Amino acid sequence: MQERVVAKRYARALLNLADEKNLLESVKQELRQLVELTVAVKDFARILKHPVLGAAKKFQFIQKTVGRQLKPLTVRFLELLVRKNRTECLPDIAEFYDALADEKQGIARVKVKTYYPLSRKVQESLTEKLTTFINKKVLLETEVDKNILGGIKIQVGDTVMDGSVANELNKIQEQLLAMNL
DSSP, rough: OOOHHHHHHHHHHHHHHHHHHTTTHHHHHHHHHHHHHHHOHHHHHHHHHOSSOHHHHHHHEEEEEEETTSSSHHHHHHHHHTTOOOOGGHHHHHEEEHHHHHHHTTTTEEEEEEEEOOOOOHHHHHHHHHHHTTTSSSEEEEEEEEGGGGGEEEEEETTEEEEHHHHEEEEHHHHHHTTOO
């Protein structure tokens, strides 16, 4: 839990610096790429976390492997994580950075689950209505979930609007069980 609090602080500080330099999006993409790299190339993550290697050697490794592809701000940020021994927080930092950057840019990521895939026209209509409803630019993420049996389930941040058939059946079951008491 403490690591997530620390990760959020690092993400907020990086976001403020990136915003000052008009690098919000590029830093967001670079953080995602770094997280993907640490997942895909286990040796990369292992070297960054290695307890015996000093910060200088780890930073040399970063410079040689990814330093030229990243913005100087991202490289300096990685150097800070290495010096503070916080590289294990990188996935959480990237997650918080994404959320904070979206908030700053007035973007809401909306997850939609349906039984059947939504057509492009329905997705556009839903995006339009949700944009009006929540007063933010909506980025729709759709998912087919056969467990909902029908209807739609929408998640905006921590708020879930569950209009699924499965949810309605659960409500009916609960009402029937309560009547037998």
